[in-house]
Amino acid sequence: MASTSPRAQTFDRSIVEGPLAPAVWRLAWPTMLQNVIAGLQGIIDHAMVGHFVGFTGNAAIGVSLQIFLVVIVFIASLFTGMGVLVARFAGAGDPEKVNRVVYQAFLTAFGMATFILAPAGYFLSPYLLDVVHATPAVKDAALPFLRTMFVASIGMMLFFMLGGALRAAGDAKTPLRLGIATTLLNVVFNIVLIPGLGPIPRLGAFGAALGTVSANLIVATYAIWLILAGRCVIRLPRDLSLKPDWTIIRSLFRFGLPTGLQGIAMNVAGVLMLRFMGSLPHSAEAQAAYTVGYTELFSLITWTSVGLMGAASAVSGQNLGAGKPDRAAAGAWVAARIGLGVAAVVGSLFVVIPGPLLAIFGMNDALVLDIGSQLLRYLAVSGFFITVALTYTGALQGTGDTKSPFYITLVSQIAIPLGLCTVIGSIGTLRASDIWLAIVLGHMTRCVLSVLRFRQGKWRTIHVDIEPAQA
Secondary structure, eight states, rough: OSSSSSSOOOOGGGGTSOHHHHHHHHHHHHHHHHHHHHHHHHHHHHHHHHHHHHHHHHHHHHHHHHHHHHHHHTTTTHHHHHHHHHHHHHHHTHHHHHHHHHHHHHHHHHHHHIIIIIHHHHHHHHHHHHHTTOOOHHHHHHHHHHHHHHHTHHHHHHHHHHHHHHHHOOOOOOOOOOOOHHHHHHHHHHHSSSOOOSSSOHHHHHHHHHHHHHHHHOOOOOOOHHHHHHHHSSOSSSSOOOOHHHHHHHHHHHHHHHHHHHHHHHHHHHHHHHHHHEEEEHHHHHHHHHHHHHIIITTTHHHHHHHHHHHHHHHHHHHHTTTTTHHHHHHHHHHHHHHHHHHHHHHHHHOOOOOHHHHHOOOHHHHHHHHHHHHHHHHHHHHHHHHHHHHHHHHHHHHOOOOHHHHHHHHIIHHHHHHHHHHHHHHHHHOHHHHHHHHHHHHHHHHHHHHHHHOOOOGOOOOOOOOOOOO
């Protein structure tokens, strides 16, 4: 997974020099593949839980992850700020600033996960599950899953942080290797913990959470060792003082906080959509279909699009750092075209073979299959909009414009879908198809606004820098 000897700290200059499309692809394909593999990790969790526990287990994992993401996305918002700074300084060829930023992000992530997220998440989990109207059966399965994810979140946060730092610096292959290792470990843990193996009792949804956090912690520890051993493009500064550098930390949150608020808005919207589903006549079936169809199968589009978002972010940030804004602008459309191709392929599968796709997760109940197949047809259309929206969001964030995506999210992910469901529910009977339509309209709005905002070009004047290190 690493070279046998440390190598000099150099950045990939093809990102800011030479043909643009190959440079975007070199950044994008490892991240896309890593995110597909990470998505498969969640699919495996759901498939095994669906077969050994039933659709209540799928619903438990779905509502738990939706809640967990609301919180952890905010805590992890500094990673976006870190990515903005790392990409800009890597493009400018300034390794000293890159290393300082990553180390301060590491200290901040560790402190927040250990002293804030773990204790607060453990005690608030029962109340958070009440917010989404989880049925008693779903809540019984969800509570140990959610508490485990909160208490042991440090491995996942460090894994995401280090992967984001490496990608922003132009190295997308090392995070891919680490992602593959994480998924393989998680599969092994799932086989042992979810159904029980030998002396290990059947742990169901709790076993899925335990496997996920264990795999992430092991691989994050290995990634830290790689960096300490000097085997990555990122280096830790020689002075490993635990003293925080508030200049850098303020910059992390200056650029990262809007993204954190954006993540909260998106995931709160997801929780409230689950709440709308909880008001349907067949709420558990609708929540199970949403969990599998939207959070798992649709991830074949969204996770690849998130990979392209990261590539667009790195390309735009590094080229601005190198003083090439026109090249930064062109990179966003290159990434979007790749995403549209993926959306076309996956969307056609949603339309042609929805039943077999849902059956992978143990979805054999006739009503769940009917609701899930209907959802997949809507998502086949939505995929085209979300992939373009995400790539242009990444381009905006990479330049340092992290506020615009936040405001766009408020309109497209909250006002439109939740407003539509509220209006329909107040004048008549809300149906599952109304919720699916609201999701599509939200993605379409986000796509249009993201592209228009990027083309305005105001990101070209954003200044990014930190003070020189003190002797």
